Amino acid sequence: MVLLGVALPALFLSSVQAAAQPRVQLTAQAADQVLTWTADDSMTAYKSAPSTATAGPATIVFENSAATGNTTGMTHTLTFDISTPGYNHDVNLNIIASPFDAGGGRHEVQVNLTPGKYRFFCAIPGHQMVGELVVTDGGGTDTTAPQVSAQVAGDQDASGNYVGSATVTISASDTESGVDTVEYSLDNGAFTAYSAPVSVNQAGAHTVRYRATDKAGNTSPVGSVTFTVVTPQEEDTTPPQVTAQVAGEKDGDGNYVGSATVTISASDTESGVDTVEYSLDGQPFAVYTQPLTVGQPGTHTMTYRATDKAGNTSGVGTATFMVIKDTSGTECPKPGKGSSCKEK
Known part of the structure; x- marks a missing residue:
């Protein structure tokens, strides 16, 4: 018009x-x-x-x-x-x-x-x-139903779910006799007159069906939109939990013979773990991706930390251990043959 x-x-x-x-x-x-x-x-x-x-x-x-x-x-x-x-x-x-x-x-x-x-x-x-x-009305010459569509809006998470609520806006047009009524149904309920955008804030999956009728009595096919509303998460202010385990062959004094392997584990029940980092013997922190094997003899200190997706970083944990040289590859002569040893 x-x-x-x-x-x-x-x-x-x-x-x-x-x-x-x-x-x-x-x-x-x-x-x-x-x-x-x-x-x-x-x-x-x-x-x-x-x-x-x-x-x-x-x-x-x-x-x-x-x-x-x-x-x-x-x-x-x-x-x-x-x-x-x-x-x-x-x-x-x-x-x-x-x-x-x-x-x-x-x-x-x-x-x-x-x-x-x-x-x-x-x-x-x-x-x-x-x-x-x-x-x-011209004898009912309008036999064409209105055009009707719907749009869903709101804050969405990474999965496309609507956080807290979703708003459904329905639009209809008719170039002949004009739109008379627009109706909608939420989750298979009865159709009711649409007069303003519909806000849905109950968590779960939802379906809104809609239709429009013109002034000549023509009704459009029923359209539908489906979406999911999820409950907003509370602000995450808790850092991740992070631990380290040292494994390897030990001698009687608890030293690691030949090498030690350090495995770092982190968990976060709210926003989730984003990064895990470690530092060996005072070196700059680096991103941890897999267990670390330390073969250099001597005393070592591994420090570690984790950060979640909300930006909370844990306190720095420490694991200290000693690696000694593996001497199991040497052999001493039988008694009476001399006092020196040689490698196998």
């Missing part, structure tokens, strides 16, 4: 001011139905005006010119009432015309009329020109 609004001039427009008004002309495809209003020197009635029309597209012509009997250059408007109860308010039309304007007082505009009554009048102060246009 095409709506047209043109601001009214100040009171008591002069002929020069009227002539300066731009011509009101829309280039939409002309409708089959043409409705014509004319005006002349009278301030109490339009010279001619239609009283009936058929619902649907229409070309409205308003002419206030010398050809229609305006010999004084008087300005008139064709204005559709959009506030008085009892009338249709879906056509916002306000055309100002003068014999001296750029269009010579003749203007056209495309509109879409719906069944009911429209009140029209001249909005120039002091003019009493007023009338009604009765629009019928």
